Amino acid sequence: MGNTAMERATNVDLETFGDQNMLNFIRDKTADPYFWNLVWFIGNHAIELDNCAQKEADHLRCNNLKDIVADHLDHLHYLHDILSLDIQDLSCILTEHLLDRLLIPLYVYSLVKRRPDAGQ
Numbered sequence: 001m002g003n004t005a006m007e008r009a010t011n012v013d014l015e016t017f018g019d020q021n022m023l024n025f026i027r028d029k030t031a032d033p034y035f036w037n038l039v040w041f042i043g044n045h046a047i048e049l050d051n052c053a054q055k056e057a058d059h060l061r062c063n064n065l066k067d068i069v070a071d072h073l074d075h076l077h078y079l080h081d082i083l084s085l086d087i088q089d090l091s092c093i094l095t096e097h098l099l100d101r102l103l104i105p106l107y108v109y110s111l112v113k114r115r116p117d118a119g120q
Contacts, residue, residue: 045072
């Protein structure tokens with residue numbers, strides 16, 4: 001969770017710094033892999049939470065459940081912070097990753113019995 005707090009501060013600094021060249025560099029060179037990694041971690045936490053919950057009574061004994069929930073919530077707050085910066089280019093990249101790599105494949109497909117990639 002400490003890393004996310006540092007990342008939040010960096011994003012806030014970008015907003016106050018406001019240098020267009022710096023924003024262009026971030027958008028063109030680092031945003032895509034960074035947001036891909038962030039979304040992967042969020043998806044991983046969601047899967048870990050689901051695994052703990054599916055173990056019936058064992059979820060009460062899941063040693064790191066509190067840590068997983070705290071990390072997951074911290075990432076969700078971090079997403080809010082990024083989107084609240086209202087930097088259109090970064091918001092678009094992040095939103096695409098959230099839809100294509102998290103919300104649709106992990107959450108939406110979990111609600112239906114057959115997944116499109118299962119050939120059914």
